[in-house]
Amino acid sequence: MPRFLPMPRRRASLPASWPPASGAPSPRCGLCERAVQATSRHHLVPREEGGRHGPTVDLCQPCHSSVHRFLSNRALAREYATVEALRAAEELQTYLRWVKKQRVERITNRRGRT
Numbered sequence: 682m683p684r685f686l687p688m689p690r691r692r693a694s695l696p697a698s699w700p701p702a703s704g705a706p707s708p709r710c711g712l713c714e715r716a717v718q719a720t721s722r723h724h725l726v727p728r729e730e731g732g733r734h735g736p737t738v739d740l741c742q743p744c745h746s747s748v749h750r751f752l753s754n755r756a757l758a759r760e761y762a763t764v765e766a767l768r769a770a771e772e773l774q775t776y777l778r779w780v781k782k783q784r785v786e787r788i789t790n791r792r793g794r795t
Contacts, residue, residue, distance in 0.1 A: 711738035711764055712748070712773075713780050721745050725767075730758035738764050741785070747776050 707716040711723075720739035726732025740748070751772040752761060761767045768777070 708739060710741035710744050712740050712744040712767055713777060715741065715781065715785060717741040717785050723748065725762050725764070726758045727754040729754050732758065732762075743780060747773065747780075751776070 707718075708720045709715065710717050710720060720741055722737045723740045723745050724732045724735060724737050726735045748757070748767065752770065761770055767773065
């Protein structure tokens with residue numbers, strides 16, 4: 682029986698310096714639309730709900746963590762399978778208003794380091 686390995690996370694390349702020099706493109710979060718240092722791939726329909734080969738969007742880590750904190754995988758699959766639906770999710774409105782005002786380098790990952 683073949684053994685399947687997990688797909689590596691695709692991350693945008695980090696610029697040599699932050700903030701990036703003028704004219705240098707920086708990745709943008711698909712949810713908060715801020716220029717960020719790095720993004721991670723979010724499956725719009727979670728893999729556990731059948732979205733392994735479905736559409737994805739690049740999110741900054743604070744947005745990605747918040748989406749999974751406030752919304753269940755079942756809700757993501759059934760109600761929030763597009764970026765527009767995620768932006769309109771009532772559960773994320775307070776977070777989105779807050780994060781759009783924050784400087785990227787000031788936000789850290791919510792998960793504790795081990």
